[in-house]
Amino acid sequence: MAAEERVSSPTECAGTLVDELYNFRDHFVERFGLEKAGDKEVEVEKKMKECLQKLEFYQGDIKNKSMIQLLRGRILNVLYKYSPEAEEALSRAVKLDPKLVEAWNHLGECYWKKDDVSAAKNCFTGALNHSKNKVSLRNLSMVLRQLSGPPVEKVKLIEESVQRAKEAVQLDVKDGTSWSILGNAYLCQFFGTGQNPMILKQCMQAYGQAEKDPVAQGNPDLYFNRAVAYKYQEEYLLALEGFDTAAQLDPSWVEARTKETELLSYLKDVQEMVETKGKAKTKKIESLIKSLGERDLGTYSTGQYTNKAGKSVNIARCRLNDLQVKVNEGKVVMGAVVCNVHSNELVPFTFCMMDEDQTCVAVTVYNLAQGAGMKIGDRMAIPEPCVKKVKLSHKGTEISFGSIIVDSPRFLIVNGRALGANKEALAVLSVSTVSE
Structure with a gap:
């Protein structure tokens, strides 16, 4: 005689119903394609309302009142916007059963959507007191980065954020959402603790792992935040594509499309300024060239340079045309600033520099203190210049220009004098937390 099939309880049936709702949300893009991403919120809301109606069918048979409130709260919390009804149901659930970890996690997410960071932190910490779980850990990682405090305290919070995300x-190891949040934590650590290239590498590796998961693939935050990192690395095409993908995944997210538009506009402006030598007139160009002299090399005129590692190396002056697309070790270039390039963001500070041969290149300076930027006519010397060739095509726009990347202004010579450490400031980071 065949064994009888096990009949699911009303609680299990209702739980499966709610799980299917979240599966519909998390795999929406995978199931319906990127072209339907704009319909996601509306379609999920429809499913949410259907799910609430079906829950009524089961709740009369569910004896555990805390479970009824949890199921209701989960359904109402499925959208990315704050729901006071969800908060009310989940608050009841944790009052009825303080050990209900899933209720604490969803309640914390409710508070997060409400911008009540402190309350969200208490929920995730409380959940972890009952059970170590990936959802609480990664959400706590996210919350820790948003807490305010003095610089030293912020560094500690970011380091703890990284640790919590690692634990998640x-x-x-297959959960892409946890990988994505670890990538964001690394990105904050990179900008907030001295910009160690190894940390940025770990950040990009985490984002790469996240993208393997279909759930994370449907999250616009992943592409937006990775685009921020790509932009900093001057991988402009990848940055543009990332912002574009984020905007397609969430068409209502204005910032993603704005970032793409602003970056493309900035690159077009840089290209134009390089090609036209800052739109300077012939007399102005001649005057700038005549102003250049050996004194503008400052201390580098001795042929000696102390690099980032504190090591003294020999350097020799060369022309811009002689530079190669790499870090030009043992070289120093000199030129005059012909224009500044406007950007809606403070980082990087961008100007165009021209030498005696009238060769013009863009120069992007990172970590420059606000108000310490170069002015037209300033004479610059840049040791061991890192040269990059920017060449890309995006949505019918072709971009091509040469660029020198300066990651620390303290080694620049301006008008014969070193800028020094007091002109250096850490870059400002914009990481999205729309739907982490």
């Missing part, structure tokens, strides 16, 4: 990944 260790609990489930």
Whole structure:
């Protein structure tokens, strides 16, 4: 005689119903394609309302009142916008059963959507007191980065944020959401603790792992935040594509499309300024060239240079045309500033520099203190210049220009004098937390 099939309880049936709702949301783009991404919120809301109606069918048979409130709260919390009804149901659930970890996690997400960061932190911390789980850990990682405090305290919070995200990944190495939040934590650590290239590498590796998961693939935050990192690395095409993908995944997210538009406009402006030598007139160009002299090399005129590692190396002056697309070790270039390039963001500070041969290049300076930018006519010397060739095509726009990247202004010579450490400031970071 065959064994009888096990009949699911009303609680299990209702739980499966809610799980299917979240599966519909998390796999929406995978199921319906990127072209339907703009319909996601509306379609999920429809499913949410259907799910609430179906829950009524089961709740009369569910004896556990805390479970009824949890199920209702989960359904109402499925949208990315704050729901006071969800908060009310989940608050009841944790009052009825303080050990209900899933209720604490969803309540914390409710508070997060409400911008009540402190309350969200208490929920995730409380959940972890009952059970170590990936959702609480990664959400706590996210919250820690948003807490305010003095610089030293902020560094500690970011370091703890990285640690919590690592723990979440260790609990489930295939969960792309945890990987994405770890990438964001690394990105904040990179900008907030001295910009160690190894940390940025770890950040990009985490984003790469996240993208393997279909759930994370449907999250616009992943592409937006990775685009921020690509932009900093001057991988402009990848940055543009990232902002574009984020905007397609969430057409209502104005910032993603704005960032793409602003970056493309900035690149077009840089290209135009390089090609036209800052639109300077012939007399102005001649005057700038005549102003250049050996004194503008400052201390580098001795042929000696102390690099980032504190090591003294020999350097020799060369022309801009002689530079190669790489870090030009043992070289120093000199030129005059012909224009500044406007950008809606403070980082990087961008200007165009021209030498005696009238060769013009863009120069992007990172970590420059506000108000310390170069002016037209300033004479510059740049040791061991890192040269990059920017060449891309995006949505019918072709961009091509040469660029020198300066990651620290303290080694620049301006009008014969070193800028020094007091002109350096850490870059300002914009990481999205729309739907982490």
